[in-house]
Amino acid sequence: MQGPELIFLEALENLLAEEFDRFKYALTCIECDGGGKIPKCRLEEANTQMKLVDFICSYYGEDVAVKMAIFALELMKMRDAAANLRVKRAKDYRLKYSEHIQNQYKVIKDMNSHLGENVNLNSRYTKLIIVKEHPSSVTINCLFDPDKDGQIPPIVVLQGAAGIGKTMTAKKIMFDWAVGELYQSRFDYVFYINCREINSGIEQGSVADLTLKNCPDQNAPVDKILRNPEKLLFIIDGFDELRFSFAQSESNLCSDPFEKQSAAMILSSLFRKKVLSKSYLIVTTRPTALEELQQYLQGEWYAEILGFTEAEREEYFYKFFKNEEKTRKAFNFVKENEMLFTMCFVPIVCWIICTVLNQQMEEGKDLAQDSERITGMYMLYVFSLLKGHSSNSKQQIQVNWKGLCSLAKHGLDMSDSLFLNENVFLKYNDTECVYSFIHLSLQEFFAALFYVLEKEDTMVEESETAVNDVKKLLENYGKSRNYLTLTVRFLFGLLNTETMEAINKKIKCKISSKIKPDLLKWIKNKLKISSLSWKSDEELSPLKSAEMIYLLEEFHCLYEIQEQSFVQSALNHFTELNLAEYNFSKMDQVALSFCLKNCCKLETLNLNLCLFGSEDPNKDFPRELHQDESNHSDIYLFCRALKEPNCKLKKLKLWGCVLTAACCGDLSSVLRTSQNLTVLELGYNKLRDLGMQLLCEGLEHPNCKLQKIK
Ligand SMILES: Nc1ncnc2c1ncn2[C@@H]1O[C@H](COP(=O)(O)OP(=O)(O)OP(=O)(O)O)[C@@H](O)[C@H]1O
Incomplete structure (x- = not known):
């Protein structure tokens, strides 16, 4: 006997014989949600404490059984015993919760061509450089350390570029806390809130509902958990991905964690410390949304993820390949190529490069020439995703590719990286209908491809539209947060003759080099303007x-x-x-x-x-x-x-x-x-x-x- 059953039994062992009978009677008066009242005759048969515990637990399930016992003790006016059991239950629940979180976060999905391939988080996680106050770096266990005035930050904003490892860090915090290696004495519960999921979630909910989503079941003692907000940490991952506005008036915010409100209102209330004001927050965001986030916070501290150092890049390769020979081969290849090696400071790029090289090695191929440029590397990665889709007809492949490229391009035009109800092959997660490219840079790759894919019929009108599209892209280049620079870089990369041939062969879509003269004119002009200044x-x-x-x-x-x-x-x-x-x-x-x-x-x-x-x-x-x-x-x-x-x-x-x-x-x-x-x-x-x-x-x-x- 262990867990809830055990604490139930312990509570009964303290009862006198007369109290035990009253307890059984009290149980018959309680109506359990969905379980109805317990039949009196069955209770009579349970004439020992052990038998009673056994019977109630098998009748209602362990968690509900303990809940019923608390109600029964309250009904008998044995308030101390009830409170005692409540505390024990909460403590016991914490154990159950951390076990559940361990199971939830111990593996991550590898989004390669083998669908559903999982890897162990700890065997892949590699240390990232995080800085709190430039230039010294910190580790995640120092994020809530007091400053020189003894102040502990109530909110830590963890910012970093796309793919730099914010979500991975959030998951690592969840896991390390659950296994007892992080923030143990500081937080009793750590909850993860994913902003992408919030976007597509139900309209109305409460803070309590958000916490329940993390729990293993619906019987969590939420009221008890939320009663100690200073022992709670909420990790709100991906502020930049929230679609709704946070411009709520102070007076509309909610202070009751059980009050059902819109997701915007709930999160606003948490950010502005209107609800559970003593709880702690980690909010992750890309730098693009930092300015907006700052408006809603008070007393927050900032930390920034800067990616992998050179030594950690090597460690990542070891962790990825788990094989000395393969690691050496891949790492030496990348190390030889300055451009590739430098790009590996971004974890997602490291992952893409390793995925591609692994596939090439598995197929017994030489590590490709194409992988010496970022465009080539992305192209090979995309090809690797096509494995297993070769049975599709040529026409189907073309339609899919064009749809995807068009989606990526229009998404960039609208500053959108989340797509609803679109039929794209990268489904973000288990949520029904939200999709995204696994990384913004991949969307930028597809967007660049949009500009160079030859339209089916070579009607004059069509090709004029294509040229005009590129003109517009180049006109917008350099405006608004440089969001088009990588797309334009890919555009040049895709016009490399060998790349064009490879794409043509693999995806059976023709790449048009018609825009090449325009691109040459544009870059000549740009270079001239720059040189004129001196x-x-x-x-x-x-x-x-x-x-x-x-x-x-x-x-x-x-x-x-x-x-x-x-x-x-x-x-x-x-x-x-x-x-x-x-x-x-x-x-x-x-x-x-x-x-x-x-x-x-x-x-x-x-x-x-x-x-x-x-x-x-x-x-x-x-x-x-x-x-x-x-x-x-x-x-x-x-x-x-x-x-x-x-x-x-x-x-x-x-x-x-x-x-x-x-x-x-x-x-x-x-x-x-x-x-x-x-x-x-x-x-x-x-x-x-x-x-x-x-x-x-x-x-x-x-x-x-x-x-x-x-
Ligand atoms: N510390 C790490 N160790 C090993 N791999 C990592 C690490 N951080 C990130 N990665 C790899 O990079 C990928 C992208 O990381 P992550 O999703 O955490 O980025 P992000 O900063 O949240 O990006 P975005 O802003 O696009 O959501 C992960 O799926 C993982 O493959």
Whole structure:
């Protein structure tokens, strides 16, 4: 005997014989919801405490039986005994609840082509960098630590980009709490509220209903649980996904956790601490909705998820493949490709890359060339989803793809990532009719595909519409929170000849390259506008950071298309390039190096006061957190590009770039190779004797054409 049965028996053991008889009588007076009254004759047969417990529990079920016992004791006016049993029941329920939560959160779904494949949360979860106050990182168990004034944050806002791991962190908190490893003395109950589900849920409900949804059954002692709000934590996941407005007037908010109201009102009341004001909240959101969320909160603290460090990326690969050889093969492949490796700081990208590589290895294929660009990687991932759908007719496949692309594009136009009653293949969860792309970037991929898929009939009207659609997209580029940048990057990537052929072959839809000339014209123009801002200035004044980001984004687009003639044509007007005072991420360096190789008329490159090598997301971190373990120097990628025969660079400026002796080895090899470099400016760096020695070796080489070094 254990759990509810045991506490029931313990309660009866304290009763005197006369009380035991009265207890049995009281039971016959209670009407149980759905179970009716208990038959008197059956009760008479239960002449010992044990027999009675056994009988009632098998008649009503354990949880209801204990509830009935509490009512009976209250009816007998044995209030202390009733209260005692109530407390024990609540405690016992906590155990039951945590077991239920453990079971609920111990596995996660892997959304690959094998439908319904589950993985253990702990065997996949990899630590993420979370920062509360830049630049120091924190772990999830410190989120509710008191500050230096002893204040515990009542609300923690956990923000982070799409796919960075907010939901995963929420699930990990649920699981760790349930197994007793997190917040044990702080919270008796932790509840998870998913905003996507709230959108599609019932119109009216109460806070109590929200908590009940987490419970294993409908018999949870909710009244007792909610009586200690200071012991409750609510995790509200995905504020950005809520569709309704929160502009409720204060007076309409509810303070009673059992009051039934609209979902908007209930959540508003929780956020504004009108209901269960002493409870604690974690609210997760993408940064785009942060400003709105701030309006409704008071006394909140902020933490940000920044993704995986380099070491954690490797750990993730181990956890994903669970096989030394496969992990090594996949990780080395990714590590070799700067662009891919850098993108892996976002967990969902890590997952997509691993899923694709795993499939390629399972099929005995070489790790594909295509996977060296983000477009190629997404394309391979989408192909992997098609496995098992090959029996569909060509026409059916085309219809599905076009529908999906159109949905993605229109969703982006309307800033929508949730779709109701749409027949798309990615169903968000068990909720009946809400669908979403598993990640916003996937929606952006499909949206980009929308612009390049050839319409069935090549009527003039149709192709004009397509061209106009692209024009509109490019006009909107750069407006409103940069929400189109990745779509445009994919657009370039999809126009790569090999990608077009692969898509054509696999999904039997033709990709039209008609928009290529327009795209070339557009990017040439963009690059010209950016370069005009320094053309007039003799000393090449630096670009403003926003302009620089756009210029670099254009280089990223050119990297994605990977077509020499296109890229050379886009860049052929550049004779000078000024990128001074910029902190280049590895990803930027890969894209820029590719462009430098194809910038055939470039004579002057100004990289004064630039920093190289830091990762985008973690750039404020101490260096050891994300140090590149490879032996390459920070400017290795640039130097490699400068050695290409196409490169006609004459003047290279690298003042004050915190270059070290290691960089001189790469510069020295440029000096030995380049047929054009005549001026090199290296002032205000820490080259030291070793660096100078390496440079001298280059200068002394018979091929060195350098005339001036500063
Ligand atoms: N810490 C982690 N360890 C291992 N995998 C992770 C981790 N965080 C995220 N992932 C992977 O990335 C995917 C996306 O993560 P998650 O859904 O948590 O992102 P999110 O920040 O909530 O994104 P969105 O804003 O799009 O909802 C997960 O399904 C999982 O595969």
